Amino acid sequence: MALMDFIKKQFIDILQWTEDGDGTLAWRFPMAGMEIQTGATLVVRESQMAVFVNEGQVADVFGPGTYKLTTQTLPVLTYLKNWDKLFESPFKSDVYFFSTRQQVDQKWGTPQPITIRDKDFGAVRLRAFGNYAYRIADPKLFHTEISGTRESYPATDLDGQLRGLVLQNISNAIAGSGLPFLDLAANQVMFADALAHELQPAFAKIGLKLESMTVQNVSLPEELQKVLDQKIGMGMVGGDMGRFMQYQTAQAIPQFAQASGGGSGIAGDAMGLGAGVALGQVLAQNLAQGLQGGTAPTASQAAPVGVKPEDVMATLEKLGELRSKGILTQEEFDAKKTELLKKLV
Numbered sequence: 025m026a027l028m029d030f031i032k033k034q035f036i037d038i039l040q041w042t043e044d045g046d047g048t049l050a051w052r053f054p055m056a057g058m059e060i061q062t063g064a065t066l067v068v069r070e071s072q073m074a075v076f077v078n079e080g081q082v083a084d085v086f087g088p089g090t091y092k093l094t095t096q097t098l099p100v101l102t103y104l105k106n107w108d109k110l111f112e113s114p115f116k117s118d119v120y121f122f123s124t125r126q127q128v129d130q131k132w133g134t135p136q137p138i139t140i141r142d143k144d145f146g147a148v149r150l151r152a153f154g155n156y157a158y159r160i161a162d163p164k165l166f167h168t169e170i171s172g173t174r175e176s177y178p179a180t181d182l183d184g185q186l187r188g189l190v191l192q193n194i195s196n197a198i199a200g201s202g203l204p205f206l207d208l209a210a211n212q213v214m215f216a217d218a219l220a221h222e223l224q225p226a227f228a229k230i231g232l233k234l235e236s237m238t239v240q241n242v243s244l245p246e247e248l249q250k251v252l253d254q255k256i257g258m259g260m261v262g263g264d265m266g267r268f269m270q271y272q273t274a275q276a277i278p279q280f281a282q283a284s285g286g287g288s289g290i291a292g293d294a295m296g297l298g299a300g301v302a303l304g305q306v307l308a309q310n311l312a313q314g315l316q317g318g319t320a321p322t323a324s325q326a327a328p329v330g331v332k333p334e335d336v337m338a339t340l341e342k343l344g345e346l347r348s349k350g351i352l353t354q355e356e357f358d359a360k361k362t363e364l365l366k367k368l369v
Contacts, residue, residue: 036060036114039074040067041121047179049160050171051121059114066091071125073163076101077118080173082164118173122163126235127179130156132190137244140195143204150205152194154216154239158186158232166231186227193222205244212239336364 083100133153171177197219220237
């Protein structure tokens with residue numbers, strides 16, 4: 025009885041793979057010390073494919089179904105082993121099973137901002153992230169290019185390679201879409217379609233098919249986002265620089281009041297408010313001079329008569345802050361300082 029058990033263990037009657045979890049792309053049937061019996065049954069379940077490999081050379085490929093292993097169902101292996109002259113039974117062959125299920129929710133993202141050309145801004149650095157899904161479409165190619173002779177090949181071993189392909193093709197996808205950044209951020213479906221179109225050939229080269237691609241977010245780095253916000257603000261006032269400067273001044277008044285440091289309570293608020301009003305008048309005058317080609321301001325544009333000395337000094341302090349931040353040039357600051365100091369005489 026023990027001898028019969030030993031003999032049974034040496035021959036394989038059924039070859040099949042019952043997946044016991046997710047994330048395995050390829051699995052080799054354990055063949056150590058065993059041979060396949062003539063007429064053995066090969067069971068390939070839905071969402072699977074099987075490949076016979078003879079001495080490192082890929083032979084027959086099987087899709088879903090149940091097969092009786094004979095010279096008719098193994099034509100390539102029959103040719104490689106010369107079974108047309110003398111069939112050998114039992115026989116040895118490596119058998120690999122491949123999961124053709126979709127591998128879903130694969131994450132991708134830009135670890136650092138990438139630089140692209142843009143129709144509106146010239147060049148921008150952007151970040152993007154999303155997910156994608158793929159499946160094995162050509163197990164023979166995947167075996168020769170990726171999984172090889174390993175006992176099993178998990179999807180996690182492929183994650184880094186696929187994310188690299190996504191990042192490598194983002195710039196080409198954006199260029200191919202022909203969309204500027206603002207339209208790109210508003211139409212993420214079109215961006216995803218363009219990216220998928222770029223990636224399909226790269227996935228096909230290793231036996232994979234890209235099933236879906238999503239873009240969940242496209243954004244700019246914080247410093248560029250501030251510039252974009254200013255551009256949007258300009259658009260909201262119709263490109264009117266005067267109105268935009270008035271808006272900016274109004275936004276800055278509370279900050280000026282808080283940063284005045286010379287007073288507190290009602291007195292401090294009044295100083296900050298007076299400085300902001302005076303500053304707004306100064307900026308408006310400066311803008312009007314620029315638009316008029318540097319001509320002297322008219323009476324209606326001139327600062328109101330009777331400006332208090334403390335208001336003039338506060339305005340100079342704020343102008344100095346604007347100069348240090350690069351908002352005003354040294355020449356603009358000197359010109360306004362001379363104009364304001366004349367009012368003290």
